[in-house]
Amino acid sequence: MDFRRIELIFLIVFLALDIFLFASFTQNDSDTPYTTTTNLSDAEAIAQDMKDDHITVDKLSDDSDEGFYLASKTEDLLVKSLAQLTGQTTSYNYDTHKLTSQFNTPLTYNKKQMISELKNFIKSADNVLYGDQYTYIAGMSDPKNTLVFAQKIKQGVVLDAQGTLTFNVNNDVITGYTQTYLPNVTVLREKQTTISAQDAIQLLYTSSELPANSKIVWYRLGYSELIDVRGSVIYVPVWNVMVQHKGTKNESLKKVNALTRTVVKGSTTTNDPNASSSNSSSVTTAGD
Incomplete structure (x- = not known):
C-alpha cells in the first residue's frame, strides 16, 4: 500500500478527532452558564x-x-430521675415517653421577662431534667398558651414529638409542663x-x-x-x-x-408538636 496514502488517512483521522474534541469541549463549556441560568429562571x-x-x-x-x-434508642431516662424534681407533681407515660408536670405553686413572672426567667428556671435539675439541653423556639410557641423549647444535640436541634419541652401558660401564669427527651444520639x-x-x-x-x-x-x-x-x-x-x-x-x-x-406527607399539625398523648401505662409521683 502507498505509504503516502496511509499517512494521508491518518492525518485526516487525527484532524477529525481534534475537531470533535474541540467541539465537545466548547459545547460543554458553553452549557455550564446556560444550565445555571435555567435553574435560576425556574x-x-x-x-x-x-x-x-x-x-x-x-x-x-x-x-x-x-x-x-442519626439514631437514638428508645429509653425512658426521664422516669429514672423523677425523684430529684421538687415543687411539682409528675406523671410519666411509657407509651409516649412523656413526662407531665404540674407545679405545686404556679410560676408567676413579669410578662416581658417571662422567657428569660424561664430560661434560667430550666437550668436547675431540680426544676427540669436535662433542662440546660433545651433552647426556646419562638416560632412554635404561643405565649398565651404554650412556650416551646427544643432539645439541642451536637448536630442541631430536635423538632419532633420527642425532644420537646412545652410549658403550659394560663392567664400569664405557668402551671406546668410536658417533656420528652432523646437519649444517646x-x-x-x-x-x-x-x-x-x-x-x-x-x-x-x-x-x-x-x-x-x-x-x-x-x-x-x-x-x-x-x-x-x-x-x-x-x-x-x-x-x-x-x-x-x-x-x-x-x-x-x-x-x-x-x-x-x-x-413528609401527613405532616400538618398544631403549633405544639407534643399536643397529642395517651393516658395509659403511666406512673405518678409527687415532689416536695
Missing part, C-alpha cells in the same frame, strides 16, 4: 407563581447546609448536603402543599423521626415550615426531608 418563575397566588414569604436563603442520619452516616430553605418551600408549593392566600410565618431546619427500627429511631434533618391561612388565621406545620427533597 426558581424565579416559581417565586412569581407564588406571588400571583398571594403566598407571602420573606426573602429565602438559597444556601445549603449539612446534616446526618449516634451518627449513622457521614454528613450530607441538605437543600436550602428556598428549595424546601418551593418544593412545598410545586407539590400543592401551599394553598393560595397563605403566609409563611416561620421555618427552621431540625431533626425529626424518619422510621422506628427495632427499638431504635432514625432521625433526619427536616425543614419545618409553618403556614398561616390568611382568611382564617389557622396555622399548619409542613415538613420536607432535607436530604431526599421529599415532602
